Structures are given as C-alpha cells and as structure tokens.
Amino acid sequence: MTGRPVGPACHDRSLLTEHDVYLFSEGTWLRAYEKMGAHPCVLDGEEGVYFAVWAPNAERVSVVGDFNDWTPGKHPLCPRGSSGIWEGFIPGLGPGARYKYHLVSRYHGYQVFKADPYGFRHECPPGTASIVWDLTYEWQDGDWMRRRGRANALDAPMQIYEVHLGSWMRVPEEGNRWLTYREIAPKLAEHVQRMGFTHVEFLPVMEHPFYGSWGYQITGYFAPTARYGTPQDFMALVDALHQQGIGVILDWVPSHFPTDEHGLVFFDGTHLYEHADPRKGFHPDWHTAIFNYGRNEVRTFLLSSAMFWLDRYHADGLRVDAVASMLYLDYSRGPGEWIPNEYGGRENLEAIAFLRRLNEEIYRYYPDVQTIAEESTAWPMVSRPTYLGGLGFGLKWDMGWMHDTLLYFSRDPIYRKYHHHELTFRMLYAFTENFVLPLSHDEVVHGKGSLIAKMPGDDWQKFANLRLLYGYQYTQPGKKLLFMGAELAQWREWDHETSLDWHLLEYAPHRGVQRWLADLNRLACREPALHERDVWPDGFEWIDCNDAENSVLVYLRKSCDPADTLLIVCNFTPVPRQNYRVGAPAPGFWRELLNSDAREYGGSGWGNLGGVETVPVPWHGRPYSLVLTLPPLAILIFKRATEGSVR
Structure with missing residues (x-):
C-alpha cells in the first residue's frame, strides 16, 4: 500500500471503526451502506461529505466531481490500512453534488472513472455520475409495518401484481413520457386496490444504464433509478401503497451485473467484484459479469444491498432473480466451459453458502417479510429452512406449473384430452416447496405473444379460455402472480417503450376479464380455502x-x-x-x-x-x-x- 497522499481529503476524520473494517473484510457487515459510499455529515465540527470506497488494487484514488471540475488528484482519498478501503472527508460539500471516483490501478497504469458502488443516487442515464444524497424521509406507513407480518404469512392471501414502472402508464400528450414515482403512486395504489391484488412486485428499480434490460442489469445496487425521480420520490410510492394496505416486493439481482465501464466490472484494474476466469465470471446468455461469491467483501456488498432495501425503503419482500444461474457452475455452459467445484460437482458451493446466509440474515432481522426465488430447476428444498439443508427462501416460483399450464391452454380443445397430464402432473410435487404460480413478464415478450394471444379458437373462445386460465390459477394451491396487462386481456405483447393498452377497457369483453379477475382476487382474500393451506x-x-x-x-x-x-x-x-x-x-x-x-x-x-x-x-x-x-x-x-x- 502506498503512503498517505497529501490533500484536503486526507484527514484523520473517519466514520469507519476498526470493527467495521473487520466485519467488512470478514464478509459479515450487513449494513456497510451506512458508512461506505458518500455520507453528508459533521466531523470535528465541520460539515462536509465522507467518502469510502473499496479498491484494494488501486495505486491512487481521488474523488472528482462538479465541485472540482472533474479533475483527478484534487481530492485524494487515503488507504485504510491493508483493508483495501480508501476514505476521506471533503469539507463544504453537501447533498446534490455530482461525483465519481478516479482510480489509478497499480497494474499496467490502468486509470478509470467509476460511479460509487454504494451510491444512494445516480444521474439519470445516459449520465453515469453518482450524486451525494441524504435519505431522510418521514414515513407514514406505521400501521402497515406493524401488521404486515400477517399479510405476508404463508397462510395469508397473496395475489401479486407485477409492474414495470416505465410502461405501466404513460402520458401520450407529452411525448409518451413515463410517469414519475409520485405521479404513479396514487394511480397505481387505486388500481391495485380496486382490482383486489394484495401485493405489487416491481421489476428492478435499482439504477441500470440500459432501459431495455428492464432493470435486470444493475449498476446501482443502493439507488432507485433516477428515470422516475429521487430516492424520496420512490419512498413516497412505497409509502402510498402501504397506506392502502398493499405490500411491496422488489426484484433484486445478485446473479450478474453489466460490463459498463463506470460500473462494478474491472473496478480497480482487476476483477474485483467478478471472477477473473470467464468460465466462472462471465455469463454467456446475458454477456454480463458474475459476482465472486467467495470473496468476503463482495458478500458484504450484496448482503448490505439486500438489507438496504428492507431498512431504508420498507420493502416487504425480495424476489431474487435467476437463482438457477447462481446454483449451477455449468449453467448455460457446454463441456470444457465451466470449472467443477472442489468435489468435482457442478454445484456452486460459494453461491449456495451466500444464498443461505442471505436468507438467514433477512429472516433474522425481518421475520415479517418474504424472500422469493426465481428458480427454474428441480433443486431440492429451495423454500425450506437452512437448518434442514434448504436454501432458506420463503417462496419459490413454480416455473413447471407455468410451462405446463400455458402449453396445455395453447392447444386446441379437441386435442386437450390427450394432454390431460399437463394439468394433473403438478400435484405430484405441489407441496415440495412453498410455491408462487407466476404468469410473469417473461411469458409475454420475445415473440411469445400475450396471454390472450396464446389462447386457441375464435375471439369468444380466446376470452373464455383466458378467464378459465385465471380461474384455474387462482384455485390451485400456491400464491399468485400476474404481470400488468393481464387484467386488460391485452392483445399485444408487452412493449417496455409504450403504455399498457388501457383503451381496451372501452370494450365489453376486456371489461369482463377485468371484472372476473377482480372478483377472483376478492374471493381469494375472502375464502380461507383459497389461501390458508396453500403450501400444505x-x-x-x-x-x-x-x-x-x-x-x-x-x-x-x-x-x-x-x-x-x-x-x-x-x-x-x-x-x-x-x-x-x-x-x-x-x-x-x-x-x-x-x-x-x-x-x-x-x-x-x-x-x-x-x-x-x-x-x-x-x-x-x-x-x-x-x-x-x-x-x-x-x-x-x-x-x-x-x-x-x-x-
């Protein structure tokens, strides 16, 4: 480690304690976001911003921003012993300042400008800077928070409305712009309540540079996307839903991250957050980087991100994306394209240990929330406690039910008698996990057609089939999830660049489907038989x-x-x-x-x-x-x- 550089950032003023540094390096600091990143504060009687970033292979690190003309070296950070953390305090700064870290690697003279991995707010893409921010907010959802354990229990009704914020509703008379967090809040809360859904699940709201990834390629693991407003604006959206008795589940993606230069990839001139070997560190399907779950500081980062959304944004659950890709070392890889574990198997032991720790810690601090796994294989005991050998999730998506059911419903009824088993097979395994039955966004994109477009027959039969599909879903054991637009019987595939086709409700068949789904939701809440023993x-x-x-x-x-x-x-x-x-x-x-x-x-x-x-x-x-x-x-x-x- 180099000597301490001289400059205004190099004071002995620090928020970090030696215990913090120890936990960070051990991979057990659950709330590193409280001190890592940028924090407006008062140190030694002086107002300013404290910065801390992990870059163990950097030769020099400095903060650049609109306050110093983005000039490297003007505000250098100092290394914290051998921890790999660089820290410093810049007097006179406050919320709203745009900044990045400039890193000079000790290898090959590599230099790069990076957004803050722990940043609470980032510029709206295509901007890539981080923004100093204070997360103070006066929550009004105390009643919900006190009773949400009952609403999130396995024996409670759970009908989830899955939403992509940028395309739920737009303003065509203003250039087809999307709604802000605060604009969508009353509209979404009213709609969800009227339809009778119990929860909303947001496709990832975490900051992501490519809008077309729908949020699944995240660079800002501690920041809601600035496309729709400020962090407090998103808090207001969650608050509004809670005040109407509606739970909020957030999609969260610890399985991979994009390779945009300003993000986590090759952070300090080395493969810091990702595996160096592409057989473990590069995802062939999505061309993204895969986290190194065996590195303690990476586990601290991911655990802290999960806790952050529960702590600061009052999330009622996390739906963990692409769990199967984490569990298997040979996921989407052919022979010779993956590295076996120490026992010669294809199980990713480090990822398994991380997922178990994740669920243990979440339920330790928040027994009244749910973690939900999108896991598409027959991996055993995904939603069973870790002390029994499970992964510890509360619920798991039943992808098998989704596939078999949609395949059956797509068949002409004249042939359905030959495929009866596609409906009955599920009951052989229906209670091996705590299941959610999903008809999600993935089923209405990429040429798959909308749900009603999958149905055979003339228009009358398509609508009848769709109502039957929803009724069958709602009377099967398991919690329920429907993607937005399902209640409209939307003909078009989902397009993230446009609004849902709300005008369809001018037509009686579409209004009929909406009314049917609302009545199903109300019946599912009212009748204990449709929820009380869902997982037994x-x-x-x-x-x-x-x-x-x-x-x-x-x-x-x-x-x-x-x-x-x-x-x-x-x-x-x-x-x-x-x-x-x-x-x-x-x-x-x-x-x-x-x-x-x-x-x-x-x-x-x-x-x-x-x-x-x-x-x-x-x-x-x-x-x-x-x-x-x-x-x-x-x-x-x-x-x-x-x-x-x-x-």
Missing part, C-alpha cells in the same frame, strides 16, 4: 382428475375449517355439459360462488341458477353427488351453504 397438502383434494375424455377436472380446496371447503369444476372444452355428475364431500345445498361463463364477465350465461342440492347417489367414492351444468371453457366454484346462510 391438506389444502387440496382431488374429486376426479381422470376425466380426460371430457377434459374436466374436479377438486376441493380446503382450510382448517371443513365448513369453508370449496368445490371447483373446470371444463376445458367449448362443449357445454349438462347433467354432469360429481361427487360431493358433504350433503346440502352448494352455492355457485363464481362462474367464469356468467354474462357479466363476457360469457354465454350457462350455469346452475345460483346453486345445486346434493342427491344421495354415490359418485367418485362419496355418498352424495351433484348434478351440474358445466358451461363451455369455464370454471365453477361452489361452497356448501351452512345453516342460517342465504341460499
């Missing part, structure tokens, strides 16, 4: 899963109280079926709670006149049965009327 096997029971010839499924959803049991019947063909007999779990009058073929949803009006009385005819191994009319391409949801209830 006793919450589901087949009545008949074998009628492939008619493409009909009959099943029960159950809660802890037998009186709450729901009977669900799905007809996956456009053929109405009269006098269709199903076994009933109990005698009495079974009310038809919802019927996707009702006229108010755009259906043809087939149904059961509000409900059906059982008859003492044994069927499906049960002493009583119901004789039903099954509408075409429709789902029926029944509940037994109890004494004193209105039929």
